[in-house]
Amino acid sequence: MSYNAPLKDMQFVLTELANLAEINALPGCEDATPDTVEAVLEENAKFCRDVIAPLNRVGDKDPSYWKDGTVTTTKGFREAFKAYAEAGWQGVQHPQDFGGQGLPKLVATPCMEMLHGANLSFALVALLSDGAIEALLTAGSDAQKARFLEPLVSGRWTGTMNLTEPQAGSDLAAVRTRAEPQGDGTYKLFGTKIYITYGDHDMTENIVHLVLARTPDAPPGVKGISLFIVPKFMINDDGSLGARNDVACVSIEHKLGIKASPTAVLQFGDNGGAVGTLVGEENRGLEYMFIMMNAARFGVGIQGVGLAEHAYQGAVAFAKDRVQSRDVAGSSGPVTIIHHPDVRRMLMSMRSQTEAARALAYVGAALSDLAHHHPDEATRTANLAIYEYLVPVIKGWATEMSEQVARDGVQVHGGMGFIEETGAAQHYRDAKILTIYEGTTAIQANDLVGRKTVRDGGAVAKALIAQIRDVERQLGEAQNADFVAIAQRLQEGSAALEQVVEYVVANIKTDVKAVFAGSVTYLKLAGIVLGGWQMARAALAAQKRLDAGEGDAAFYRAKIGTARFFADHILSQAPGLRTSIVDGAAGVLALEIEQF
């Protein structure tokens, strides 16, 4: 099963919905001209198709394995990562000062989507390195930046995030790893970290671990966590590699999916202490980690989009090839199954949700660029607030959506989907991690409710709803059936979202359990309404091109049809979700624990 980046849709979203021209005009984003962006995307698409995608099934069949304390990755991964690094792909969005290309997040985002779409297991090493780079750029000292950034940006080394411990799961307040100051500016770390993605591997000569730990005098809970750099190999003053640090990979997990990506248990300090240096200030580790995590959460949302696209392509190819049963409207013999209405329904469901999530995520990336590069501070602040509202929605909704899409991908294949050789089953297995790591959907939903909705009294959410209402007005001017239906569903959706935002803000103090009982449902509602908003914008943009007689008419007509599907089949769930949130807490909380 091959993967071809959906360049046409990516370009459409970049130019028509995420306003690449506006981003290109920002200071520091001058290189992101339409021509450059097109060239970058085409080159990346070729690389992902030819080098990365062919390793996807291979990695599932012959996963990375652990033996005697070291991890050997799937055959071909090492060479592929070398090629990835040498072509400069790790540096797309990172500063030119450290060897990157310095392109905006809006351009890096489709590159990420392609890499994840081609091969989720492989792409994870790049995602984690991005997170480490982000954290060091934000909080690292000049010496740390000088030592670690160029090797990470160039892909000579890779990075990891070390948060989770066996007893703690998602609860960082329970972190126990100790960091003891040595008086020379270094610390010695002792503890066990689990679920460390690419915690050990043989693809690069060094690995840079970013580790949460507590110093001896740290206060308890999340306010006593600091962030440390612990390299796998020590680094000499001339930048060459020194001795092995005291961090050992003691095992990797046997997982449901993303099998080529080694998920390590790392043991720090069993032989005297792992040497690390503090990032930023003591006890501010969580704050720095959140910078890294916000980038990583956005990235996991993009994983959802990429995986969904790959599953969709596989299902379309199968449905166009597999001949079975007559057409329900009559045919002289059996037809390809894409003729069957329910197969078509599943393909449209996969397609429309993938396109909606892509559009929302790219628009989010543009907001991030505006938040970082716009000359006007108020504009930066306003865009940052909207971006931060969107991050948990993109992460949570795009990944939940990808599970559903991967599931439908298996279903389109019928019995063949249950046999591993088609690859559809791998997507179904791989997808299941996306709603869990970097914070489960429930944790995203807590963030959406707490930091992103309640804290500002729903102001950002309502500003977004006001933008949706603008689109509803534009839709109202069109007369044809597709636009009338899209307008109606979007109105019902934005009304439902508004009622829920008001419910959340009004009840958080008096009935916190009831509000959180609806938190994940609120996140899903926000996802489909915001996704529907983007699909409606896409339909309007497509109609404009059609009216002007410009471009690929079949593509634009398909976009309108896909938006129509999204409206009637996905957005139409919004009023029901509102009911579940506003009236549903009694049912969620009806039982005593003993009654389960």
Add this chain to the structure above:
Amino acid sequence: MSYNAPLKDMQFVLTELANLAEINALPGCEDATPDTVEAVLEENAKFCRDVIAPLNRVGDKDPSYWKDGTVTTTKGFREAFKAYAEAGWQGVQHPQDFGGQGLPKLVATPCMEMLHGANLSFALVALLSDGAIEALLTAGSDAQKARFLEPLVSGRWTGTMNLTEPQAGSDLAAVRTRAEPQGDGTYKLFGTKIYITYGDHDMTENIVHLVLARTPDAPPGVKGISLFIVPKFMINDDGSLGARNDVACVSIEHKLGIKASPTAVLQFGDNGGAVGTLVGEENRGLEYMFIMMNAARFGVGIQGVGLAEHAYQGAVAFAKDRVQSRDVAGSSGPVTIIHHPDVRRMLMSMRSQTEAARALAYVGAALSDLAHHHPDEATRTANLAIYEYLVPVIKGWATEMSEQVARDGVQVHGGMGFIEETGAAQHYRDAKILTIYEGTTAIQANDLVGRKTVRDGGAVAKALIAQIRDVERQLGEAQNADFVAIAQRLQEGSAALEQVVEYVVANIKTDVKAVFAGSVTYLKLAGIVLGGWQMARAALAAQKRLDAGEGDAAFYRAKIGTARFFADHILSQAPGLRTSIVDGAAGVLALEIEQF
């Protein structure tokens, strides 16, 4: 992870919803007294817990394997099946004339649920044998019955269904396997069959294959298919086993789930022809197979219920054990995660859908018993029609529901769920076959639309809706918030279902593609409305016991709370589904094939 049959809920459904007393009063069902049923269920529960469930993870880790033409099943399966057979469990619902216990389907159904719940892979061999027995009872000659039924009913042999061929998938019109009459009453069969569950194994001394094939003069398409018995070993006149028949297991599949259950490719006739005998009349094979398939489809629906129950129990156990993060309403330290509202929401979603599907399936089983045993022909006919309407809904909805429940089961486990050792991931993988085999959800939906709704102009569907309206009236008399909410959601649900039935009947001739574009959504709508109906009945029955001060008050209160959850979180989807069906065809069919 252990499995304990939910005996309390099973008994509640049997007595309060499926009216065991009425079934017990039918001619031929006199043995099914409350005491006997209770004893049977308790004994079966113990057996499933102690003997069958412990083999579930084992079979996933060490699947059945193929070598040199024979299949070796997971260690322990052979002994477990022997114990199963010796205890008489294979014969629960089969006639005493052939060594069975002759209990009604209503009693066999919870036994099936326990077996499937404990170990889906193991239970499949019993399910397939049930199907073979059913087909022979209906269409077999006296000689065939005498030869094959006792060994199948006693579990000395097992049965298989051979429908699918490599080129045909679900399309039986394309079956090519040939059956050549030998002039002596036997036939020789030639062809390849795929996806044959337990097509070979080492658990019993013989296997009875029921095979669809074409005789030389058969008309093309589904009207030219006959059904044959092809035993693995020939049978001598004295009933002892003779020579190996010419049917070879050439491989088994490498599957996503149910790994212990060998899925065979069978080759018939490579060495002169596999000897078989015709079942019933030539060219009526599809009709007989449908008898078998209807029983098997109901059985797969029960698999969905059983698997969902097992996944639910695993999630509850984990959620009560795992300590992480503080209570959102405040706590002095971290709490078990069952305190977190979103975990509670997922558990209630799993629980309420499992209970609703169980209730609907058991009520269906009772209808089947009435259809077969009631002395009045008109009553038999009426109940058969309702049962046949329910079969695709039970199969389709209970299995789709089980996928969602298994998914939530992984999610409750967080990162641990993605690691294979918890068993949650196995349910997620195993569940994926249920919506595919014995006819995908789309094939169930075709049946629901075509044979079960359009053919009688929606009469049976409307009769069911009238029954729901009766329950709505009863609910209307209650004043408390739970019953008011349940009544409102049920009214909205039955209205949506009625509108959809009318839409299907009105449009099938003028716009067949549009109707089938909504077929699976119609099936899901029917499932949740009929499931909601049963949960509403359950809540009313529970309230009656509470008012009378009878029984386990905590159980009855939990039932009402669970019904409330189902109403606000599941039934509340009904109006949105109606929209997707009635307005959604344009989106489904918007694209030309080339636009995908």
